[in-house]
Amino acid sequence: MLTGLYRAPAFYRRVEQALAAAPAAPFEIIVLDIEYYTLVCDVFGKRAGALLLQALGLHLIGMPDAHCGLMARSADDIFFFYMPAEVHFVQKLSASVSDFLDSYPLPIRMHALLGVYAANSADIPPAQMCDRARLALNIRGTVREDRIGYYDHALQEHLLREHKLLDDIPDSLLNGDFRMYLQPKVDMLTGEVIGAEALVRWLHPELGFIPPDEFIPLLERDLSVYPVDCYIWEEACRFQAQRRAAGLAPLPVSINVSRCDLYQPDLPQVLDGLLKKYDLTPRDLHLEVIERAYTEDSDRIFPVLSALRASGFCIEIDDFGTGASSLSMVADLPVDVLKLDRSFLSGFPDCPRHVETVRCMVRLAKALGLTLIIEGVETAAQAEKLCALGCQYAQGYYYSRPRPAE
Ligand code: C2E
Ligand code: CA
Ligand code: CA
Numbered sequence: 001m002l003t004g005l006y007r008a009p010a011f012y013r014r015v016e017q018a019l020a021a022a023p024a025a026p027f028e029i030i031v032l033d034i035e036y037y038t039l040v041c042d043v044f045g046k047r048a049g050a051l052l053l054q055a056l057g058l059h060l061i062g063m064p065d066a067h068c069g070l071m072a073r074s075a076d077d078i079f080f081f082y083m084p085a086e087v088h089f090v091q092k093l094s095a096s097v098s099d100f101l102d103s104y105p106l107p108i109r110m111h112a113l114l115g116v117y118a119a120n121s122a123d124i125p126p127a128q129m130c131d132r133a134r135l136a137l138n139i140r141g142t143v144r145e146d147r148i149g150y151y152d153h154a155l156q157e158h159l160l161r162e163h164k165l166l167d168d169i170p171d172s173l174l175n176g177d178f179r180m181y182l183q184p185k186v187d188m189l190t191g192e193v194i195g196a197e198a199l200v201r202w203l204h205p206e207l208g209f210i211p212p213d214e215f216i217p218l219l220e221r222d223l224s225v226y227p228v229d230c231y232i233w234e235e236a237c238r239f240q241a242q243r244r245a246a247g248l249a250p251l252p253v254s255i256n257v258s259r260c261d262l263y264q265p266d267l268p269q270v271l272d273g274l275l276k277k278y279d280l281t282p283r284d285l286h287l288e289v290i291e292r293a294y295t296e297d298s299d300r301i302f303p304v305l306s307a308l309r310a311s312g313f314c315i316e317i318d319d320f321g322t323g324a325s326s327l328s329m330v331a332d333l334p335v336d337v338l339k340l341d342r343s344f345l346s347g348f349p350d351c352p353r354h355v356e357t358v359r360c361m362v363r364l365a366k367a368l369g370l371t372l373i374i375e376g377v378e379t380a381a382q383a384e385k386l387c388a389l390g391c392q393y394a395q396g397y398y399y400s401r402p403r404p405a406e
Contacts, residue, residue, distance in 0.1 A: 342376020
């Protein structure tokens with residue numbers, strides 16, 4: 001009633017009829033979502049949102065190709081389209097709705113997000129085709145610059161794999177499939193090991209070795225990284241206790257604390273409990289927190305980190321230089337160590353500008369009384385030049401790749 005378009009159930013029925021009439025013709029199911037529509041409703045009210053949808057409905061019906069296929073509105077700002085492939089409707093829709101949104105008289109910039117399911121047979125029900133188009137819309141990474149995501153076999157495989165990984169975590173935690181690897185941090189002047197970073201690896205019983213870059217971001221999105229991190233933290237504590245029992249000199253192990261972990265109310269108790277269980281002190285563990293955690297929600301993160309630091313943990317800012325913290329903010333961060341992101345070494349030491357940038361970071365850390373660790377040192381030439389610039393500590397393949405803890 002609002003937009004003059006079909007609702008979803010009628011749309012599905014019409015699509016079925018259209019497919020029955022021309023079973024072999026290739027076609028596309030397209031889903032349109034208006035990014036920031038919810039914000040518009042929140043700021044200007046439901047009525048402003050309804051007016052927007054109504055105007056958009058009229059706009060869509062007025063598009064030159066509208067009569068070639070079918071259009072519907074499913075939920076609030078979700079629109080469905082069924083179009084013969086030869087119309088090449090997606091690009092036209094993208095351009096047309098973008099123009100509409102750009103000129104719509106509201107001070108919030110809205111965007112059209114599009115998901116496409118391209119089919120050449122009616123082998124699955126229309127509702128499921130719409131679901132698939134929607135999946136393409138929601139997946140980060142497939143939404144390209146033109147904000148059109150395509151559902152394809154690769155995306156389906158990818159989603160199934162993600163689903164399986166999330167599903168298998170509890171079993172893998174029980175079965176010890178997650179392993180702690182360690183990568184040394186070294187004093188470049190003496191070659192001595194000054195500590196190590198604990199890095200998780202997943203030895204999946206069916207899928208084999210899975211690197212953390214694949215599953216950690218997935219777990220963070222799913223808000224389920226905490227149990228895995230707690231498991232690795234415990235491995236690190238067990239390792240430290242074994243070293244002490246063997247009479248080895250104490251060296252800190254740095255554990256990665258995901259941004260999501262910092263929102264867990266029992267985080268201090270969990271860490272404290274682990275120290276007690278293995279008879280360790282906070283000096284045995286360093287906590288690595290990525291720089292973006294500081295900048296994204298500093299009001300909530302600062303107090304947590306300040307408290308952990310006050311209880312004796314050494315806090316390291318990880319991937320420093322990638323999170324766009326303003327330099328003025330760095331002076332106030334509750335931290336002890338800056339870990340300079342390895343991207344700083346991409347053109348180092350051959351490119352003079354890269355050398356100057358690193359030189360400045362070294363001076364910044366010194367001026368603030370912070371320890372600087374350079375990540376990603378891969379060559380002797382890099383290590384030499386870094387020493388010449390006054391860097392002392394590093395982590396990188398040149399010294400050692402991450403290795404199984406034992
Ligand atoms: P990160 O914390 O920045 O860890 C350093 C990454 O750089 C590691 O990748 C390490 O293998 C890699 N690296 C070290 N030296 C070099 C080098 O010289 N050259 C190159 N090209 N790479 C080097 P890894 O182990 O694959 O881990 C990737 C990321 O996954 C980590 O980045 C961290 O953000 C995350 N991660 C790993 N383990 C854990 C964990 O237990 N918990 C959490 N929350 N995140 C973890
Ligand atoms: Ca780290
Ligand atoms: Ca890092």
